[in-house]
Amino acid sequence: MTRSRMLYAVIALALLALAGFGVWMASLPGTPSALTATPVPQAEVDALLTTLKPRRARPVIAVPGLNAGTETTDYLLPASILRRADVAEVRLLAAAPGPVQLYPALRVQPDATFAGFDAAYPGGADYVIVPAMRVDDDPAILDWLRQQARKGATIIGVCAGAKVVAAAGLLNGRRATTHWYYLDTLLSRSPTIQYVPDRRMVADRGVVTTTGITASVPTALAMVQAIAGSGRADALARELGVLPWDARHASGAFQLTRPFATTVLKNRLSLWRRESLGLRLTPGMDELALAFAADIWSRTYLSRVQSYAKTTDPVPTRGGIRVIPDLAAPDWPQQSRITLPKGPPLQALDLALEAVLARYDKATADIVAMQLEYPRWDSDLLSR
Template identity: 35%
Template sequence: MAQRTVLIVLFEDVQSLDVTGPMEVFTGADRFAEAAGGAYRVRTASLDGGPVRSSSGLTLVPDSALAGAPEPHTLLVPGGSGTRIPDPVLVDWLREHGPRAERLVSVCTGAVLLAEAGLLDGRRATTHWAYCDSLARRHPKVTVEPDPIYVRDGNVATSAGVTAGIDLSLALVEEDLGREAALAVARHLVVFLRRPGNQAQFSAQLSVQTAAREPLREVQHWITEHPGADLSVQALAARARLSPRHFARAFQAETGTTPGRYVERVRVEHARRLLEDTADGVEEISRACGYGTPEAMRRAFLKALGTAPAEYRRRFHPAH
C-alpha cells in the first residue's frame, strides 16, 4: 500500500487540538494498516522550521521548514488565533503549494488562510461558527455554509471548530481505507464514527437566542423537555398565554427563528440522541419525538442531516 503524506502546517498561535486531533486520526489509521505497509506519513512544518507556540501555550516542534517538507498528498491547515492577522509569507506559500496537493483540508479558522490564498474562491466552505460571517464578508467569492461541521467541495474539505477536524479526518480515512479502519481509529480515540458532515455545529438550544420574556423562555424549555407533545403554534401559544399570531411573531422576534423551525430542530436532535444511545426501534423513537410515523421522521432526517435514521444509527452503532 502506498503511503499518503499528510503535511500539517504550523504557525504561531495555532490551535493545538486542530493539529493533534487530525494527527491522532491519521497516525492511528497508519498503525491499523501497518501490516500492509502503513497508510499515512504524517509530517509537520513551519515557515522557518522553528518551534511555534500554540494559542494555549503549548510549544510544538515541527519536523521541518515548509521549504524542505515533502510534497503532500493531503495538505492540512489548522486554525487558531494566529489566523486573525494572516502571515503574508504563509499565505503566499499556500497560494503556490496548495493547488499541488491532491487533497486540501482546513480545520476551524484554517479556512481563513485558504481563503486569503484564493484557494476557496468559487467553492463551498465552512469554518468555526464565530467566524463564518466575517469569512463571507471578506471573501464574497466563497460560499460560506455556517451550519455543517464540515464541507466537501471537490478535493477541498473545510471543517468547523476544533473537534470537527477529528470528524473530517475520520471521514477521509474511511474514504481512503474503508469503514473498518475508520471505526477502529474512532474506537481507539473513544469518539463516534462519525457525525455526518452536514450535522449542525450547534444544538437547538444553542443555535438560537434565549427569549427575554419569561413566558417565551419557559416555552423554549418546555419544547426541549417534551419533544413528543403537541407542539403546534396554537398549543404553544396557549402555554405562553398569548394569541397564536402574537406568540409566533414574538417568538421569532426574540429567538431569531420561527416556532416551527425550533420544534423541528429539537425533535431531530432528540431523535439523534435516542438513535445513538438506545436500542429503541425507529417506530418507537418517531412516536417519542412527536413525528407520529417513521416516514415523517425519515423526511425530517433527510432534510436536516441528509441521511435516513437507519443509516444514521448504523454509522454510530454498526452492530444495530
C-alpha cells in the same frame, strides 16, 4: 476645560459606553433550543470521500503551523489520529525554524520547515491540513498553500483555518463552512463563498472545510476512510471512543448568545478566581488527551494551563510529537494539577468538560463546549 468638567465628561462617556454595551447584550439571543442534526445524503458523503481520495497508496499529509501562534487541537488532533491509523506519512510543519507556539496552550517542535518538507517531497503533499492561526494572511503560509494546491494537494481548512485558506484565494466561488464565531468574518472577506450550514465537513473541488475545533476528529476519520476503507475508520473510531463521527451537524445550536457573552465577561472580571493549572508531560503520553485537556482548561477564562517536566527538553508523545515544557518543575500542587484520564483518548474531552463543571460551574463548562463547537455536550444532563 476645568478638572471638574473633564471628570464629568469622562463619566458621561463611560455611562454612554455602558448603555451601548447593555443594548448590545440585550440584543443577543438567549440559549438556543435543542436541535437534532439530520443525516447527510449518501451522495454527498460519497462526494466528500471522492475528494479525500489520495494520489498515492501511502499518501503524504502536511500540517502547517505559524510559529507565533497556531490553535492547539487543530494542529495536534488530525496529526495524532492519522499517525495512529498508520495509513499515511504525517508531518507537522512550521513556516520558519524553531518551535510552534500553540494557543491557548502548549508548545511543540515541528518535524520540519516548509523548505525542509519541499526538499523531501518535491511533488508536494497529498493533503494539507490547515489549522486556525493567530494571523490569517502570513505571506509565507499563503504562498506555500498556493504552491501545494498547484501541485495537486487536497487542502483541508480545519475550524478557523478556513480563513487562512480563503486568504490564499483557494475558497473563491466554493461551498464552505467554518467555526460559528468566524463565519461572518469569513464571508465578509470572501463574499463569493457559498456557506453550507448543518455540516461538520464541506468539500468542493479539492478543498475541504470544517466547523469548529472538535470537527477535526470526524474529518481525520473521514480521511482514514478515504485512504484505507470504512472498516479501518470504524475500528479506529471505536479505539478512540468516537461514535458517531459523520458529517451531520446542527449549526443553529452554535452562536453568540447572551448567556455566552455574560459568562465570558463575568469570568474575565473575576480576577480573584484566576489560577494556574499544571499539566505534567511524560514520555509516551497520549497527545489527544493532552491536547483536549490543555485546550479545554485554557478556555474557561478562569484558568491558565502550564505544562511542566523535570527539564525543558522536548517530551515525545505516543505519536512522536515533541512537546516543549513551559517550565522545569519536579511537581505541581495536587489541588491545581490536571490529570490525564485513562481509557479511550477522546473520553478526555467529556471528562475534562465534566471536571470544569465540577470545579467552576455549568455556565463555564457550556462556554467551553460552545467554543469547541462540540455537539455531544449536554451539561444539563450531567448536572441533574
